[in-house]
Amino acid sequence: MKITNMQLNLVEMDLKTPFVTSLGSVTTRQGIIVAVHDESGQKGYGEAVAFSAPWYTEETVDTCLYMIKEHLAPLILNQTFTHPHEVFSVMASVRKNPMAKASIDMAVWDLYAKLLQKPLYEVIGGTRKEVLAGIAAGAATIEGLIDQIKIAAEDGYRRIKVKIAPGKDADRILAIRESFPDIAILADANSSYSGDPKALLELDGLGLQMIEQPLGQDDLVDHAALQQNLSTPICLDESIHSLDAAKSAIALKSCQIINIKIGRVGGLTEAIRIHDLCQQHGIGVWCGGMLEFGVSRAHNIALATLEGFSIPGDISSSARYWHQDITTPDVKVKNGKVMPFQGEGIGVSINEKRLKEVTIHLEVIK
Template structure:
């Protein structure tokens, strides 16, 4: 592949409304938009790291540093012929997966554009549409959560995920079930908020027919989740604990979970995401694509990876207007039908960059060229 230049742009964008999880509240988000140029084409990637190390150890600041000091120089000196080789070139750096994923995704997009094919096709995906769900944060009242559920059910989303934490859990799920019945596809996401000492609370959730409970225990645990899964009828889904295909292999072999949430940034890129997908498919473990409050470029990458066969659970890739008044891609990501997104047909990610929006939210930029 011909890679001549890389650009980094730091954007700060306000959310339409606050979004709260068990580890904190977000009202605006910083993004790193990465563009890789070569052969007359430009590929785009987006870092999903947050301002603070709440979800994992990375931040927008650490991602910028890793890209500038290590990953971009390594990309320029590597003889990359296929996008899969980028993750191999970056293997000398431990973790920093969100930094790796941001630039690896841009290379994947560049490759697809140079080949004149969609990013989904480049990854081996075959779906023309994908089913999507929506994630609802922790709200001041249970009633407010129920209001949001009502809205998103009316919009046709095919799975509802609600964030929970100790003291805001069973009561929320019970209220949703009382209002919408047992047929609503519903799951709870704990974001590591519980311990084994609170197993009685988690066991109460068994009574509500949830699709899954996501990451109830510690962010780095696969051992206590084994014990917990044995006590629950509800499938456990692992998120924060899975950073690689090796993590997924160990969790599956140990019986730590029955589902896995694949987030491209968390696992280090599209190549590793595909490896985890393939492993889970081999072992009969359903996967789905989690969200990290992405803007349009990140959403486009999520759409592309979800076209692989074993993404059988609707993911978190809702329409752009779920979180943003204005997106950085054109057209904005919109539902093609209730609960369904169409896979773009254009080369690469299939969306154009809204340069006016990028300039509007731009905080900092830098350019790097191959010497």
């Protein structure tokens, strides 16, 4: 594969309903759709999933745009690669910036699978015929949350992820449990318990499927101490930004589960390695979402066909977040499951008209 040019569409779309977390609220989502073109005219697509402000990790849409344009694209353009792993290795000369790197890594994997004329999930060794899907509910009030979960449960979702923060968590979870006795509840703290880890002990008897990222991003040691005192499994999200971080967390026993997000770990290449490592160590994995557009959503589905993804991920229907996505066909969840796309590569095509409508900035790099 020789990548001759890269197109970056900075897109902006309103979410159907605002998404609220302990760290920030998202009403309008921006993202970057990255297309890599090879000599034969074939295209591969990736997506930079950073948010507009650095509340989740340090990257933003603007830092991704800058890093891709100024530092990453020049490493890739007009070079010949035989496998996406080589692209990942070349980008390692740039420190960190995993979401910027992931957007290119994903695009190259899509291109590679299309050149092989195979679905991406097959190329990466996916075996699951159906991908397990859950949903993240984010609302400012308990009533708002219950309404969101009601709709999701009617749509067949079996796992609900709710955002928690000290002071309002137990009430929220008890209210959800009362209305939905059988649904699996995952509580995501986005590090909000760093100052008060003992408050988490109150949540231990509520039958949560897991508590995600209770403490700080760099607090693997404190997470390990907390896990010893909690019977609820701890899942790490923000802390796991690379394979090395996953190795440290496993060695320290900081978690029992890892949420693998392609963007946060620097691409599909690293996501697959983390999956394999977790398989070797009996650590559960699931695929996390980033309120993403259809390109990243399709990559997530491919990733979640790997054997280890036995816990439902944040893989929800496109219609849950968007009036109209930029890809077709839409992702559709039925009874908590999604069928992997069977087309070549990520298996979805870009709706060029829609992409144009929502593009607020365009760059072509040669």
